[in-house]
Amino acid sequence: MVCFCFLVDQRRKVWRSKPVAGSCSRCGRGASVADIRTSTRFCYVPFYWKSWKAVMCTFCGAILRSYR
Ligand SMILES: [Zn+2]
Structure with a gap:
């Protein structure tokens, strides 16, 4: 029996951050x-x-601005 699994998820990990004005x-x-x-x-x-x-808030996790 073939079982298809459609479990897709996304993980977001902040691996480096430094304080910025704002x-x-x-x-x-x-x-x-x-x-x-x-x-x-x-x-x-x-x-x-x-x-x-991205510029983000480390307290609530809000993305304030993202760079490409
Ligand atoms: Zn915040």
Whole structure:
């Protein structure tokens, strides 16, 4: 019997961040420039990675601005 699994999920991981001038528009706390790695997994096997940079709030996780 063939069993298809359509379990796709995405993991976002901040692996480096440093404080930057500015504050979060949602909670008003300090913002940081973060290097974020997003991995997309299919049946728990990662098949796609994307690294990107964004200004985000480390307290509430809001993305304030993203760079390409
Ligand atoms: Zn915030």
